Amino acid sequence: MKDYKSILITGGGSGIGRAVAQRFSRGGWFVGLADINEAGMAETGALLPEGTWSAHVLDVRDPAQWDSALKDFHAACGGRIDALANNAGVPLGGDLADLTIEEIDRTLAINLNGVIYGARAAYPYLKAAAPGSCLVNTCSAAGLYGQAGMTVYCASKFGVRAITESLDVEWAADGIRVTDVMPSFIDTPLLAQSSHHGDNTQIRDRVAAAGLEFTPVEEVAETFWRAVHGDKLHNTVGKTAKKIETAARWLPSYIRSKSRDLAERGLKPMG
Template sequence: MSERKSIFITGGGSGIGRDAAIYFAERGWFVGLADIDEDGMRVTRDMINNGFTHMHRLDVRDREAWDEALNAFSIAAGGRIDVVFNNAGIANGGPLIENPQGEIDQMLAVNLNGVIYGAQAAHSHLKKTAPGSALINTASLAGIVGAPGLAAYCATKWGVRGLTESLDAEWAEDGIKVAAICPGFIDTPLIEQTLQDSNQSMKENLANAGAEISPVSDVSKVVWDAVHGDNLHYTVGKTAGRLMFLKRWLPGKVRKQMREQGVGGDL
């Protein structure tokens, strides 16, 4: 087995996945990039440019494709996988009653089924490198607060947090760490895909509401901390941290805020 640690990252062709890949590669890790966006993965690979990368086109909705991708990466990484970063996700916004069935089905398939399939496929690989191996799942601020206009998306991210808690218990005896990261508003293209306004961009809406937009590099540092730490849920950005605190201690205040102002209000 190789001595170099390795991490397999879904959604590695852009955004959080790309930045995390660069972050871990800079610290000497062998990085596996997985995405349906092959051009995006090539850009990520070229940005790393140290030879310690492996690319694999993966549709996370395909359970068998997960086994194929992880087996191929394990071989490329010298027989070891230390971390699987279940990061791929999509987002759509708008009132639930107006969401097309196709959009709902696709979001459930990618954001929830894809994470569950990834966990199933990852277990045997992570057990080989335990203790010290980890499954890290990308949840969201939308997995902390049920925000108006994001009902289906919130459902998937609450599901990711629930899955994480279950696997934390199930896999404890195997020595596999399981954690979820809950980013707030991160400066990636996903922001514009999540909520759309007919007159303003999502970033303008957030800025007007006083919400913080964090750089994507903040997420990568938290992913690193999650791999090496002992917590179950990790927030990214002041907005997510504040709402996690308020949901625990002042749930009525958060509920009132969501009803009156929607996501991004001045809590």
């Protein structure tokens, strides 16, 4: 039996996934990178010690590709998968009426269906490695309270939050821990794109205009490490996420008023 642990990370070719891969590699874990971006995975792998990682082409929207990637990673990592980081995701902003059906379907397929397919496919591997195995989902501050200009994205992240809470209960008897990480805005390559097809402004610029801070991706990666090794169900990251978490729980009327004010002033972060 191998004496190290292993984690498969979707979206491992860039951004949060790359930072998480580096953090777990420093912690002595064998890291599996899963992504549709082969060049990105190679770039991430070049940052990791030789022989401590593997790469697996995966479109999280395809259940058959999930089965193949997990089977290949199981063989590559030594026969035990200790954790899955359901991290792959895409942003989508803009007023609902301005979004195309294709944009809506793609976002939900990746951000929501992909998480469900991943959890379902990984279950037997995590059960075999239990107790102590873990599913960690990338949620968001957008899963704490809905915002204008983020309807579909919020819906996907509220769904991820619900998946986390449901499986936390469902898989407890199997000895599998389930948790999620809820960052606010992270300055990754995803923010360099516009929020939707009809918008020419980078998401990064909209976030800055709304006066919201960017959380360092390294802080998110450290939270992933704590989430897998700790016992919290939801793990917020960054000042904005923590403020929304507190306000949504104790001051819902305040956050509703604040959100409406931002929307009326045209400062929707992804609108």
